[in-house]
Amino acid sequence: MALKVKAREQLIKIGKYADSYRYVMIPELYTPLSQDKVIREAALRSGVSRGVMQACWDAAGEVIKAWATEGHSVALPGLGTMRFGLKAKSCASVNEVKTSLISSRRIIFTPHDRPQGRAGRHHHSDNLLRPQRQ
Numbered sequence: 295m296a297l298k299v300k301a302r303e304q305l306i307k308i309g310k311y312a313d314s315y316r317y318v319m320i321p322e323l324y325t326p327l328s329q330d331k332v333i334r335e336a337a338l339r340s341g342v343s344r345g346v347m348q349a350c351w352d353a354a355g356e357v358i359k360a361w362a363t364e365g366h367s368v369a370l371p372g373l374g375t376m377r378f379g380l381k382a383k384s385c386a387s388v389n390e391v392k393t394s395l396i397s398s399r400r401i402i403f404t405p406h407d408r409p410q411g412r413a414g415r416h417h418h419s420d421n422l423l424r425p426q427r428q
Contacts, residue, residue, distance in 0.1 A: 298322040374405040
């Protein structure tokens with residue numbers, strides 16, 4: 295799976311290149327696809343009816359939601375795994391822990407590992423987007 299990227303000129307505000315313009319890679323985004331379009335395409339590719347595909351889509355969504363909110367890392371076929379995470383302020387005592395300390399909620403996505411090429415390095419078009427293993 296390759297990720298389509300483009301370069302955008304951006305003013306860097308911190309670090310080694312602070313106060314200079316540099317090109318950064320960002321994913322090329324398109325318009326969002328509607329759920330109905332996704333259902334139609336999946337039904338076409340799988341050979342099942344749209345109604346069956348809709349029922350499967352809804353059931354899979356409920357399972358992913360239930361398991362992810364229980365703290366599981368959930369597999370997304372062909373892509374990787376997703377789980378929920380958060381950032382929160384720390385506190386000195388367990389008695390001070392409360393939901394108002396949460397500053398942001400996140401979805402954490404981990405791509406599936408790719409098959410290894412020679413010398414254990416990735417040889418895919420998206421290798422610039424992921425750290426290389428040594």
